[in-house]
Amino acid sequence: MKNRLKVLRAERDWSQADLAHRLEVSRQTVNAIETGKYDPSLPLAFRISRVFAQSIEEIFDPEESR
């Protein structure tokens, strides 16, 4: 699944560790989501949506990234 996590994070000048702290996950989880290696669960997708104040559809695209 494609996503705009890296772009949104860069716009806010946050490191992966900053975002991981806000989402209460590990830095590795943020990295795996950004690189498309891991698709987040629905609760985590909602947390991401809240952190960036955007809808899930605006952040995630169901089209395969790999």
Add this chain to the structure above:
Amino acid sequence: MADNSFRDFCSGPQRDRRNQRRIMLWTFLWACSFVAVTLGIKRQWLPLGGALAGVIATSLLGVVTVLAYRRFLNETDELRRKIEVEALALAFGIGLFGGLSYWLLELSGAVPAKGFVWIFLVMIITHPVAVLIGLRRYS
């Protein structure tokens, strides 16, 4: 990108580190108890009652270790949980199917009897290796 698998294995949120320390502590106590009871029984230091008490104490420490691991799994972040569950599945699969295959070989006389204990050793090694491979795959 640099390979951070080992660092990620040892780090993570503070909550995970605390839970991992608990698991290590209980595993260490269980291992000490296991070794002490094994030696006590083999070298006949323990009377039957003492041996039974030792086995019960070791089993209880094992239960506490499992509960500490379950707590870690419940509280860790979802990617780590996925990696741990995949590693557990692999270790369990090797233990179950490898163990039964070994048992069949033992029945046929192709391998020595009482070699079964090696399957447990393979299971114990498989889990952390599979976790490291999983961390590397997702990093």
